[in-house]
Amino acid sequence: MSALSFSSAVKNELCRVETDRSSSLFELAAAARISGLIKVVNANEINLRLVTENAAFARRIFSQIKDLYGINAEISIRRSPKLKKNIVYIIVLTSSKGLMRILEDINIKVSEKVEYIPYARCMRKKEYRKAYLRGAFLASGSMSDPEKTYHLEITCHNMALATEVSDLMDSFKLHSKVTKRKGNYVVYLKEGENIVDFLNIIGAHSALLELENIRILKEMRNNVNRIVNCETANLQKTVDASVRQVENINYIKEHLGFDKLPENLREIAKMRLAYSDATLKELGEMLNPPLGKSGVNHRLRKLDKIAESLRNMKGEL
Numbered sequence: 001m002s003a004l005s006f007s008s009a010v011k012n013e014l015c016r017v018e019t020d021r022s023s024s025l026f027e028l029a030a031a032a033r034i035s036g037l038i039k040v041v042n043a044n045e046i047n048l049r050l051v052t053e054n055a056a057f058a059r060r061i062f063s064q065i066k067d068l069y070g071i072n073a074e075i076s077i078r079r080s081p082k083l084k085k086n087i088v089y090i091i092v093l094t095s096s097k098g099l100m101r102i103l104e105d106i107n108i109k110v111s112e113k114v115e116y117i118p119y120a121r122c123m124r125k126k127e128y129r130k131a132y133l134r135g136a137f138l139a140s141g142s143m144s145d146p147e148k149t150y151h152l153e154i155t156c157h158n159m160a161l162a163t164e165v166s167d168l169m170d171s172f173k174l175h176s177k178v179t180k181r182k183g184n185y186v187v188y189l190k191e192g193e194n195i196v197d198f199l200n201i202i203g204a205h206s207a208l209l210e211l212e213n214i215r216i217l218k219e220m221r222n223n224v225n226r227i228v229n230c231e232t233a234n235l236q237k238t239v240d241a242s243v244r245q246v247e248n249i250n251y252i253k254e255h256l257g258f259d260k261l262p263e264n265l266r267e268i269a270k271m272r273l274a275y276s277d278a279t280l281k282e283l284g285e286m287l288n289p290p291l292g293k294s295g296v297n298h299r300l301r302k303l304d305k306i307a308e309s310l311r312n313m314k315g316e317l
Helices: 003-014 021-035 055-069 099-105 126-140 159-170 192-202 205-255 263-274 280-286 293-313
Strands: 037-042 045-052 074-079 087-094 108-110 114-116 141-143 152-156 177-181 184-189
Touching (some): 003 055, 003 126, 003 141, 003 205, 021 099, 021 126, 021 159, 055 099, 126 141, 126 152, 126 192, 152 159, 159 184, 192 205
Antiparallel strands (some): 074 087, 141 152, 177 184
16 A cells, blocks of 8 residues: 555545534644645735645535534635646635634734744643644645555644644654654654554544554564574574584594594594584484483584694694
8 A cells, every 4th residue: 555545545534533513623723723824915815725635634624614614615626736647625715704713713813924823722631632633634644654664744834833733742642753844844753553543543443453454464574584584594504514514524534534533523423424414403312322412512513623623733724
């Protein structure tokens, strides 16, 4: 699943979450504050524009404005200037359409400039904080494809709003971070567990379950890979040791002869040459009487030292 399709699936699910009037207002507030573009045309004319590529979110915002304020916002559909294939939905509210009342309710003050008055004090109730975060994600949030990496972010157009979103996330112990990117401020989560918790908080329960399934499968794959890599590394060490031992034993046989070796070393030397692929444990079990791994390893190390001494004597090292 691509990053866009996963984000879209989350947003489509969130747009089916039922809310009361208060929660709807906090969703609308988040959308207007975080991604709304306010233009002051003159002292008597101000407009607010919301742009989204998600049709379900456009319908939800339009409905919320109508239900809360009895206003029919202007809505238009265009092709995205960046990606010609994508359709964008533009919702516009003007002063003549009752915009000033909405701005007052969501703590946006407009005079010569636009001022975003802190809104967090209005969200003492947990449900209101959840609604605001849901609106924030719907308006300007995105998620990476969890098959590849865990990353969720919400883009804000100023630091004060980003801090507000980050503080709300952290009120749920989500450990968010804020970074600046291309003139915007991005609040993000990178831990899979925190992203799961965030989806639960904003009401995206189906997406949460899908993400949990992906996390479990990834963890299983990673564990299997770790085990295989570990076993492969151990096998390689065993093979390398066996090759070295066989080379050393053949060197001793050629330059010293087995007759010069003590009985216990002669026995293990012949056994290793006969069974070059056997493990130390298997070699020990074939001896009479049987010998443990450490005992076999001790004897083979003695043979390594004898071969090393012979090479030193011949000046081959």
